[in-house]
Amino acid sequence: MTTKDVGRTAKRGPYAKSEERRQTILDAAHAVFAARGYRGGSLQEVADRAGMSQTSLLHYFPSKRDLLMSVLERRDEITSGAFPDDMEEGLADSVIRTALHNEDIPGVIELYTVLCAESVTDEHPGRDYFTERYGRLRASYGRRFAELAAEGRLRPGVDPDQAATSLVALWDGLQTQWLLAPDQVDVAKGLRGYLNLVILPGTDPTG
Template sequence: MNRGEARRDRILAAALLEFAENGYRGASLARIAERVELSQAGLLHHFKSKERLLVAVLDYRDELDASKFDMTSAGGIDALRALVGVVEHNARMPGLVQLFSVISGEAVTPDHPGHEWARRRYRRLRADMAAALRRGVERGEFRADLDAEAHADRLIAMMDGLQTQWLIDPDRVDMAAVFRGYVDDLIALLRPPM
């Protein structure tokens, strides 16, 4: 990694923390610049606006997840177990989960700079999960009559809902254990009859 890439990664990591702590609207470019020992003008040299920085941070967060968990080639039970791994990983990364939750909540309004990112992300996730479930059907792991899209929607809803509950009450909600149990139940439900 060259010096410019290293600085870019430092800026993205600092911005990720700032957005996670304060949301998009409350985040300050001056505080982000201070965290990485740059002037605000220096920060804007790398990212021309707060909107561009946010989108870069969101893409950076997705790249971090993708580097650990490849959902595009996994299928069937392996894909569902990989999702459990994602949730277990997220349970160790509350700042990332908070960023996702805050930005996703803010991005429901069409004028938010993260709105299109969120739409593309959910469409991609639904498609990837549905494809993974269909690969499970092709492998004979799951019933042929499963509705892959509906189950993909439910998996995403379960993950996002658990994240919110866990962020609000981490002492009472064991996000990883609840999701692991949900996946175990889902695998049992989707298996073909013997």
């Protein structure tokens, strides 16, 4: 290691430590918000879980709103692992794989479900996030269903946009039931059942 390398390592040290502390706070906030929601979870509780003072926490996240948005951003980064860039598969398989992927990530469904429900309340800072997210999901799945319709793979009378809206609603509803009774509700099975109702069987890779 050269003198220059030592200097570079020294410069990276404080940044690495700061980033580690930031991730610790996000982990703590994730757990608190998933259990108590945004309004019920306090910054002090997050700080206690992270093993620091609230003043130190605010050095990394100036407000509770900033912390929430960073938690949601990290949540998206975590769940993005279900979408490898090189994967080509049909809509049904993609949906089922994503559902199973999310179930294996501790707390991610709890966080999403609690904050999504809470976001409909007045002046909730996560409202725009969930509104925009639902819009993107409906548009994305609507395009996929439209592609299937163009290929003759959508059952007669099924509207692609309505099928997309119903899929998103069913998925959220199944996840809520799964959180309440995981031994009684199979999210992937429920989604597969719905998709089998609206998509005609076929041998090409879109199914």
